[in-house]
Amino acid sequence: MDLAEKTRRRRRREAVVTHLCLILGVLIFAFPIYLTIIGSTHDVNTIGRGDVPMVPGGEAVANYTQAWEAGGGRYMGTPAGRMLANSLVMALLIAFGKIAISLTSAYAVVFFRFPGRMVCFWLIFITLMLPVEVRIIPTFQVMVDLQLINTMTGLVVPLIASATATLLFRQFFLTIPDEYVEAAKIDGAGPLRFFRDVVLPLSVTNVAALFVILFIYGWNQYLWPLLIVNDRSLETIVVGLTKMIGGGDSQNEWNVIMATAVYALLPPVAVVLLMQRWFVKGLTETEK
Template identity: 70%
Template sequence: MSTTDPLAPRAPWLTHAILIAGVILFAFPIWIVLVGSTHDAATIGRGEVPLLPGGHGLENYLTALGRGSSSLAGLGVGPMLFNSLVMALSVAVGKIVISFASAYAVVFFRFPGRMLAFWAIFITLMLPVEVRIFPTFKVVSDLGLVNTYAGLIIPLIASATATLLFRQFFMTIPDEFVEAAKMDGAGPLRFLWDVVVPLSRTNMAALFVILFVYGWNQYLWPLLVTTSADVETVVIGMVKMIGSEANTEWNIVMATCVLSLLPPVAVVLLMQRWFVRGLTETEK
């Protein structure tokens, strides 16, 4: 009697069918937004969102970049995209630099209270954002950093998660590397630049992608700390575009949504190889 699983020949087709269904489930709303951004406001206002692109795409995107929605009082989304880009890049780079330095100190230096410092950082993971956000806003307000890039960025650049991940990676670096560096007369900074940083490039790249998307999608903190259009991010701008059903220019809103997708998608595509290597490589 054959012991072959009768479902085995169909398994690849079943797997592909499930994957295709998953792709459609996630991609269909994005397709609707993309198509809606190419139609006029009247078509969408009637609740008719066709499945094929229309002929108003260029007009809608130029309007979004130029004057924006009527809810934005003539302010285009171009400056908002720039603000989001500055915020996302600064948050990602700042988190990596500070977390990298913190983890390096905890792993490779011996000083009193070393583990106490690490656990003090780690325990912040257990605090919900809502618990920390109002005290943080009070500090930012007292320092006069409301409606500034500094107030938008600095409170977000500390990351206990990134510190933990770097610490776990640094602990996998063989002790022989440390001993060889000492025998060569390398100090802490030279060991950092010549050994630790090159070994950590893929990890930093993977974290950069994650942290860039995290910074780009921030909503609650920018909503609190920005009241001026000069430093508003595109996420806040999209929320402001959505007013009453009758006054919302959905074609411009959808065009703005598509524009806001481009930078994070570009980062993920450009750094995809590094991102995968950073998540999968275990041996250094």
């Protein structure tokens, strides 16, 4: 057996082992999701006995309808439809707000020359060490003073700034050739026109990639919505899911809870699937 044939066989074995590991990893991560989907199609007694079949049941329509319209059965919480709408609005506002603020602040730091601009950048950057969980008490007090408790504004504004996105946009803007700036000046383009006609078109893929990340970040928020919102009409689906799970001897309607969990999975999965090409392109593309 020559060396080339041995190399081909070794590569085939490595490819088989790699794919087996990938398949095993997918199965490990996908099995809880599959179990949730299957559980949402059975009645409460089947799941209450701990007897969850591996095949779908016949109660899917009833369970999803109850979760969408009436909440968690005995829990009688906020309907999943309302919670989905609240979470969707919050996630979209957070994503668009973070991108807008980060774009403009990074643009100012890179393309404008003013005293203290790097000080401003580093002040933004060090806020990475101060997440919401660290500053939650003073932030909550500010929201109380501004009378923004139980409002969508109070839910979104403390989460709307992003030092990470500002840093990423700044690093991207630094790669834009200086010739673009000089050409814009020769054409008589001002800062706003240069931003609109040159910087934004070049940043489309980066914006798309960050939108996916920031949307999922906003969608998964738990602690701040739990603290700032007491009004059931503004409850998000992540918080609502935890409240549907009772403690002590209370019997949970796991079939409805699992149906609500499936609802909670749909928007972020849809965003990732719909923007997958832009997401990968934004993270890997280096040509300007």
